[in-house]
Amino acid sequence: MKIDEIVSAGPVLPVVVLERAADAVPLARALLAGGISALEVTLRTAAALDSIRAIAAQVPEAMVGAGTVLSAADLDAAREAGAGFAVSPGATPELLKAARDGGLPLLPGVMTPSDVVAAVAAGYSTLKFFPAAQANGIAMLKALAGPFPQLRFCPTGGIDLAGAPEFLALPNVCCVGGSWVAPAALIERGDWTGIERLARQAQSLRS
Ligand code: 3PG
Numbered sequence: 001m002k003i004d005e006i007v008s009a010g011p012v013l014p015v016v017v018l019e020r021a022a023d024a025v026p027l028a029r030a031l032l033a034g035g036i037s038a039l040e041v042t043l044r045t046a047a048a049l050d051s052i053r054a055i056a057a058q059v060p061e062a063m064v065g066a067g068t069v070l071s072a073a074d075l076d077a078a079r080e081a082g083a084g085f086a087v088s089p090g091a092t093p094e095l096l097k098a099a100r101d102g103g104l105p106l107l108p109g110v111m112t113p114s115d116v117v118a119a120v121a122a123g124y125s126t127l128k129f130f131p132a133a134q135a136n137g138i139a140m141l142k143a144l145a146g147p148f149p150q151l152r153f154c155p156t157g158g159i160d161l162a163g164a165p166e167f168l169a170l171p172n173v174c175c176v177g178g179s180w181v182a183p184a185a186l187i188e189r190g191d192w193t194g195i196e197r198l199a200r201q202a203q204s205l206r207s
């Protein structure tokens with residue numbers, strides 16, 4: 001799996017928080033049924049790694065990655081669980097190097113030009129822009145296109161169905177990330193049909 005494959009899978013990369021590993025497979029299947037094949041399961045809960053493991057084993061058509069990766073140890077745990085890629089909210093030189101050395105594709109988080117320069121120096125050209133809405137992402141991404149015309153971004157943070165099109169219309173945006181496609185309340189009550197509907201809406205956005 002390559003990061004370009006992940007960010008080209010569709011206009012929206014769902015950011016998922018799972019409290020129960022038992023929800024992982026039905027969730028991944030609901031997203032797939034709605035047309036979304038790549039998803040990021042955040043390493044924020046005790047169930048995260050088991051959730052990734054379950055999706056990797058039981059839903060092979062899904063491209064499951066680990067989100068909220070903060071360290072080389074997180075990368076190792078994600079890879080061991082079967083994650084095909086990793087996403088981080090920010091990046092250190094150590095994390096950028098560990099992902100490259102370990103061969104797990106990483107979508108590293110950046111927000112400032114210095115973050116971008118560090119990621120480019122480490123060999124990355126597809127980056128997560130986080131937190132997108134809070135950091136005035138539309139204007140920031142337009143400005144970053146000047147000095148960094150070769151880069152592509154997946155803005156994430158504060159984006160929803162209504163806000164996504166403006167980001168997706170930017171030439172340097174390949175997709176957007178967001179948790180709106182898999183809301184905690186719908187996961188909590190097992191409303192997989194509702195999540196499938198949200199996925200279909202998201203998938204119909206154009207990148
Ligand atoms: C996150 O890491 O929580 C993502 O950026 C998702 O942000 P959102 O909940 O604002 O979509």
